[in-house]
Amino acid sequence: MTMPSSRSVPSRSGDPRERIERTAYELFSRHGTRAIGVDTLAGRAGVAKMTLYKHYRSKDDLVLAFLRRREELWTRTWLQNAVRDRSRKPAARLLGIFELFDSWFRKPDYEGCAFLKVLLEQSDPQHPVRTAVRGHLQAIRSLLVELAAEAGARHPARLAQQWQMLMMGCIVAAYAGERNAAREARKAGAFLLRAEGLRA
Amino acid sequence: MTMPSSRSVPSRSGDPRERIERTAYELFSRHGTRAIGVDTLAGRAGVAKMTLYKHYRSKDDLVLAFLRRREELWTRTWLQNAVRDRSRKPAARLLGIFELFDSWFRKPDYEGCAFLKVLLEQSDPQHPVRTAVRGHLQAIRSLLVELAAEAGARHPARLAQQWQMLMMGCIVAAYAGERNAAREARKAGAFLLRAEGLRA
DNA sequence: AGGCAGCTATACCGGTCGGTATAGGCGGGA
DNA sequence: TCCCGCCTATACCGACCGGTATAGCTGCCT
The missing domain is CATH 1.10.10.60 (Homeodomain-like)
Structure with missing residues (x-):
């Protein structure tokens, strides 16, 4: 009972x-x-x-462990490997992120991005948990910078930053019910690539 | 005590x-x-x-009232009016959103977007609060569609959707500490405009 | 003067929060 | 065989959760 x-x-x-x-x-x-x-x-x-x-000393400690596991499973095992397998051309790999997102968003049990959830539920910028989330977002950024550089972007850091905003934006949009968010984000991404002098 | x-x-x-x-x-x-x-x-x-x-019958009721007030103060009074005042050309108005965001993000007490916070803290998609947030995001979208149409975009709905993803993405990025998020989002937005056959 | 509506203060309800104390069960190694 | 390390179960802590009950105060309308 x-x-x-x-x-x-x-x-x-x-x-x-x-x-x-x-x-x-x-x-x-x-x-x-x-x-x-x-x-x-x-x-x-x-x-x-x-x-x-x-x-674990406290619940916060457990939350930090959870975030590490999330980076291990989501960022590294899922995103990073899937993107590398999907194509050989770096520009296509960048676009492949949104193709991956598209099938992610269409899962009936799509639950959004844990990093963003945890980030937004913590109002104190100094809190260790929010600091940790910043680190995990930075890890994703590094992956993007690498891809942008391999693709020969003129400004890899800038392209990576814009790409990540597009990623986060469409993750949230999908959470709000916009199931085609990834496809539209992909189109937007394609324009950003062209602006960097690249073609998929 | x-x-x-x-x-x-x-x-x-x-x-x-x-x-x-x-x-x-x-x-x-x-x-x-x-x-x-x-x-x-x-x-x-x-x-x-x-x-x-x-x-208010319940706390949820109060939350719904809060969201209505947020739309009134943030979406209508702040965003909508500021964008209309900032420029006359619709394309420039769209870009003006990110200029507005730039000064918003640089406020020392920047606290992010309440709609997104409330959206992400509610895991049940059917919950009235989450439903309400979807409605408020739709109101913002309508404003964007209107601007895109006035600007003469080939696909106003598409441009508006991409624009909103960019907006949400840079709001979250700024919450994670990326203070120049709005400026980079503006650059990305400019490319999207060009892709729609527009110039600022 | 009377009365009523709106508000305040306080106490209470069962339940949950993060975190701790205590005692006992169970398996493996010496 | 005995012990020790790891785990379990249960009860507890003060604080807070959303929500309610009750009683009294204050000010306005008539």
């Missing part, structure tokens, strides 16, 4: 720490960090609350 | 209802709606909690 949601999809396998992180990833990604309490988290992970606090 | 923050900047003037809405505007805009409880709100407004619940 205590917690009806405790045992649903308990992510049973793995040691407790792994179960905690996996559960945090699912719940924080979907609902943000403010909406999920530590009791809910421990219950869903099938783990005692004390175990959680043995591995 | 009960509430040290109760009387700081109590927005003293006006009837209770106006004080509530003004306080909600300040607090929700800066911190989001999840971070601000009704006790804090009533305390800061210098109003009894019962008075608050006499004017």
Whole structure:
């Protein structure tokens, strides 16, 4: 009677720490960090609350671990690899991001970008969590700068910055229900490439 | 001793209802709606909690009122008027949005976009609050479509959608600390205009 | 003078927040 | 066999959550 949601999809396998992180990833990604309490988290992970606090000093610590995992799984494993596999020409790789986004946005359980959710729910600019998000956005930026440079852009840093704004803008638009956001962003991106003297 | 923050900047003037809405505007805009409880709100407004619940059935109701006020003050009074005053040529008006954003982002107390904050903190797509945000974003879109059409764009709806993504993207980028986001977005926007056969 | 509407203050409700204390179960290594 | 390290379960802490009940004050209308 205590917690009806405790045992649903308990992510049973793995040691407790792994179960905690996996559960945090699912719940924080979907609902943000403010909406999920530590009791809910421990219950869903099938783990005692004390175990959680043995591995992480505070909830903020766990949130930071979640953000690291998000960079590992989303940025590196998903985005980076998919973009490199999708094409050989760097300019096409940049455009490929939006093709990737297009199928992402059309997933019925599309839940937006965890980095942006966490960024916007923290009003203190000095807070460690918000600082960490800035770092993770910077990691994505570095990837974009690299691609822009490989593509031979005149101003790789500028193109990367504009590209990232377009990415974030269409992620939010898709979250607001605009399912074709990625396709329109891709078209806009193509114009930016031309302005940099590139063609896909 | 009960509430040290109760009387700081109590927005003293006006009837209770106006004080509530003004306080909600300040607090929700800066911190989001999840971070601000009704006790804090009533305390800061210098109003009894019962008075608050006499004017609004629930906190969600108050949030909806806050969003309406945000559209009134931010979208209509601020954005719309400023853009119309800034220039006569519609294409220049579109670009003027980012010039307006540039000074907005450089305010030391820049607090981002309340619509986006509220949108991202609500994970249920059916929730009335999230539905309301979609409506407010649509209002901004309408303004953009109008400007794009006046400017003679070949595809006003498309240009408006891309423009809004650029706007949201640079709002978020600025929130992450990128102070020159608006200037770069403006440059990107100029390329989109050229692609539509327009010149500023 | 009476009355009523609007507001205030205070206390309360069950539930959840992040975080801690305590005691016991269970498995592996010596 | 005994112990120790890791985990569990449960209860607790003060604070806060959204929302309600009650009683009293104040000012305006008649």
